[in-house]
Amino acid sequence: MRELPQKEANVFxxxxxxxxxxxxxxxxxxxEQILKKFPEHGETMAMKGLFCSNLDRKEEGYDLVxxxxxxxxxxxICWHVLGLLYRADKNYDxxxxxxxxxxxxDKGNLQILxxxxxxxxxxxxxxxxxxxxxxxxxLRPQNRQYWIxxxxxxHLMGKMDLSIQVLNxxxxxxxxxxxxxxxxxxxxxxxxNSILDEMGDAQVALDHLNAVEKHLCDRTAIxxxxxxxxxxxxxxxxxxxxxxxLISHNPDNFAYFAGLRKxxxxxxxxxxxxxxxxxxxxxxxLQAKHLRSNAAxxxxxxxxxxxxxxxxxxxxxxxxxxKGVPSLFVNIKPLYANSEKEQAMEKLVLGYLAALDKSKGFxxxxxxxxxxxxxxxxxxxxxxxxxxxxxxxxxxxxxxRAIEHTPTLVELHMTKGxxxxxxxxxxxxxxxxxxxxxxxxxxxxxxxKCTKYMVRxxxxxxxxxxxxxxxRADIPSPLNDLVDMQTIWFSLECAESHIxxxxxxxxxxxxxxxxxxxxxxxxxxxxxxSYSLRKMTLKAYVSLLRFEDRLRDHPYYIxxxxxxxxxxxxxxxxxxxxxxxxxxxxxxxEKKKFRNKQRKAELKAQKEQEEKKAQADQELLKKGGKVDExxxxxxxxxxxxxxxxxLKLLRPLQxxxxxxxETHLMAFELYIRKKTYLLAxxxxxxxxxxxxxxxxxxxxxxxFRLAVxxxxxxxxxxxxxxxxxxxxxLYHGKDLKVFAAEFEKxxxxxxxxxxxxxxxxxxxxxxxxxxxxxxxxxxxFLVDQDRFAGSRTLxxxxxxxxxxxxxxxxxxxxxxxxxxxxFPLATVFRP
Numbered sequence: 001m002r003e004l005p006q007k008e009a010n011v012f013x014x015x016x017x018x019x020x021x022x023x024x025x026x027x028x029x030x031x032e033q034i035l036k037k038f039p040e041h042g043e044t045m046a047m048k049g050l051f052c053s054n055l056d057r058k059e060e061g062y063d064l065v066x067x068x069x070x071x072x073x074x075x076x077i078c079w080h081v082l083g084l085l086y087r088a089d090k091n092y093d094x095x096x097x098x099x100x101x102x103x104x105x106d107k108g109n110l111q112i113l114x115x116x117x118x119x120x121x122x123x124x125x126x127x128x129x130x131x132x133x134x135x136x137x138x139l140r141p142q143n144r145q146y147w148i149x150x151x152x153x154x155h156l157m158g159k160m161d162l163s164i165q166v167l168n169x170x171x172x173x174x175x176x177x178x179x180x181x182x183x184x185x186x187x188x189x190x191x192x193n194s195i196l197d198e199m200g201d202a203q204v205a206l207d208h209l210n211a212v213e214k215h216l217c218d219r220t221a222i223x224x225x226x227x228x229x230x231x232x233x234x235x236x237x238x239x240x241x242x243x244x245x246l247i248s249h250n251p252d253n254f255a256y257f258a259g260l261r262k263x264x265x266x267x268x269x270x271x272x273x274x275x276x277x278x279x280x281x282x283x284x285x286l287q288a289k290h291l292r293s294n295a296a297x298x299x300x301x302x303x304x305x306x307x308x309x310x311x312x313x314x315x316x317x318x319x320x321x322x323k324g325v326p327s328l329f330v331n332i333k334p335l336y337a338n339s340e341k342e343q344a345m346e347k348l349v350l351g352y353l354a355a356l357d358k359s360k361g362f363x364x365x366x367x368x369x370x371x372x373x374x375x376x377x378x379x380x381x382x383x384x385x386x387x388x389x390x391x392x393x394x395x396x397x398x399x400x401r402a403i404e405h406t407p408t409l410v411e412l413h414m415t416k417g418x419x420x421x422x423x424x425x426x427x428x429x430x431x432x433x434x435x436x437x438x439x440x441x442x443x444x445x446x447x448x449k450c451t452k453y454m455v456r457x458x459x460x461x462x463x464x465x466x467x468x469x470x471x472r473a474d475i476p477s478p479l480n481d482l483v484d485m486q487t488i489w490f491s492l493e494c495a496e497s498h499i500x501x502x503x504x505x506x507x508x509x510x511x512x513x514x515x516x517x518x519x520x521x522x523x524x525x526x527x528x529x530s531y532s533l534r535k536m537t538l539k540a541y542v543s544l545l546r547f548e549d550r551l552r553d554h555p556y557y558i559x560x561x562x563x564x565x566x567x568x569x570x571x572x573x574x575x576x577x578x579x580x581x582x583x584x585x586x587x588x589x590e591k592k593k594f595r596n597k598q599r600k601a602e603l604k605a606q607k608e609q610e611e612k613k614a615q616a617d618q619e620l621l622k623k624g625g626k627v628d629e630x631x632x633x634x635x636x637x638x639x640x641x642x643x644x645x646x647l648k649l650l651r652p653l654q655x656x657x658x659x660x661x662e663t664h665l666m667a668f669e670l671y672i673r674k675k676t677y678l679l680a681x682x683x684x685x686x687x688x689x690x691x692x693x694x695x696x697x698x699x700x701x702x703x704f705r706l707a708v709x710x711x712x713x714x715x716x717x718x719x720x721x722x723x724x725x726x727x728x729x730l731y732h733g734k735d736l737k738v739f740a741a742e743f744e745k746x747x748x749x750x751x752x753x754x755x756x757x758x759x760x761x762x763x764x765x766x767x768x769x770x771x772x773x774x775x776x777x778x779x780x781f782l783v784d785q786d787r788f789a790g791s792r793t794l795x796x797x798x799x800x801x802x803x804x805x806x807x808x809x810x811x812x813x814x815x816x817x818x819x820x821x822x823f824p825l826a827t828v829f830r831p
Contacts, residue, residue, distance in 0.1 A: 042072025046081040076106035184536035186217040191538035202232035239263035251293035329384040424826025426457040455493040509633030514560040568646035695761035
């Protein structure tokens, strides 16, 4: 039955209003009232299901809606409602199908078309989005949002000429344009201009800008675009005037100075002596006009050379040290890419220190006495300088002297902690940060930094107590509040600490929290598809969409997936449990015995923990908090298919971060263990395309060949055919030992500045292809040579030691002694 009597039809219309006003309980009563008389009315049944779903009765809601569809298969309302349920559950593909069915029975329904276009944009189905927007424009040509949506669709498809045509067609329909600039109209015109800019025709973009200028509200955007277009067109005098005007409005915008340099013909990064003189004169003039501009004082340092650089740097640093600017080293650090400038800065600031000690001035004349803080900030700069150079002893000497001078300055204790962290002493670094934190208990930043250092020292208990100091006081479970606030850095640091300690369940629990955050970031954009068109925030909207498209390329997500893949691979390789630091150097028999002993201790501790947890849970429930049912993350640690779980996390990277080699290196590790050789091959080929000489790629190539040889006749004929087609691309027709030897010769034996990563790869390959590990040990000990000093870091030196231990090398302790000499403060190398 489709048609209802007048009385019930009025109730049904009221019921629809209840849904729009979110009056779900009232709407449910109204639906039940209709269904008493007409129990097979499909649309009412569907609406009842929608109300139930919004009242946290989802399963019942789905059953009712599907029942309603069975009663009325041709009702657009029933299909639309089912689409709304799927959309609420973020099952966008199914929702789109439902909207498609709904439109079959009501082709011109504006609400369904709008809902469909939102989901098409969410799923980046640009062609479908454009088609839907075309329908909306045809149905309501007077609606601005429909025109703009269509233009955006063409823009994102890369069909910018069609996007411009749509915008021109819409603008031609406008009759009453406000005499005074209107914000929403202004934003539309600026968006139109930005597309012209993307098309690369600066003259057309400039002409358009001039034509619409009187209708634009954003005066800064007008000036910036005009300057950019004039520069692109080679109208240098006009561009110079435009950039000078911009600098007068904002004299600390580096981009404006870059534009000015180009407009006066000094845009090259490498300058002749004559050009250097001219550019320094230009900046001297700008400094005189803009006395408070830091950019005008800092930028000349990038162009000056030789004695001129020393003079310019001297003028700049004296002012900054005299004022006590803590960020001086951070400002100067980019110059250290040039070794001559690095040496000049060291000589200059060491000269300041000697003069301050002798005469309390920056030179030995004694004519100018600097404030006492000048010495403090000079010591602070030198501590950071020598930390950057990895000269830890000198860095600690200067920072300790600075702390003696002013023991209550938070930045000094933080910097000492950073120096110790770089040196590998995470325990002492944590103590320094905690001391800094206690100097200013109201500072959220230093509290967070101290927390991070505690986690790096694997002191998670104290870290959790510290991090919650700045959560809301009325929250029953502050740690859960951090998850709700999407505090990714804390979850990530905790996960990496748990991995170090072999607590893989806990680690995976944290890493899956991060995955959930990124899913939420993707889902959160859905409301902006309508909002941005309504409010005309078009440039920001397009930027948001493009940002979301590369969201999974974020370093946090990459680190989280790497940690999860590592954990799941360990669970696959060692189902009995990951090795902990205490197991280093043990035989398998000793490890087994240690694990048995550990399990007994864990069972005893578990009983005590359960009793404490039960008591804590009761208190938490009284406060209204949620109880953590799986604090150890056992549901992740006990997965039947750990490699499959890892692949679920990796797939977004394969789709959205395929240009990163880490994506394909991780994929190989999973596919080779799953014995899906074609997918492993595909990962190798992609890695080789990005960096054919990558150390890990070489190791994986050798492991792949060995795995294929071991599999032998198990490999299917068609798979073998594909492998054979690519064999020459992978190994250049060479025997495995010859292939490995050539890599070794190129990257290890004859390399003047060797890479430790390549040494490790060569050693791992040697241990795989040779029956003895003597050669692998010999390769790893090459790291002791001077030519590897430049690439020898704390991290890869630790990896060398782990590699020796994994090979059960008797020389591991010997290497540890050498490493202790290179990194005397690192706790990992202490005897």
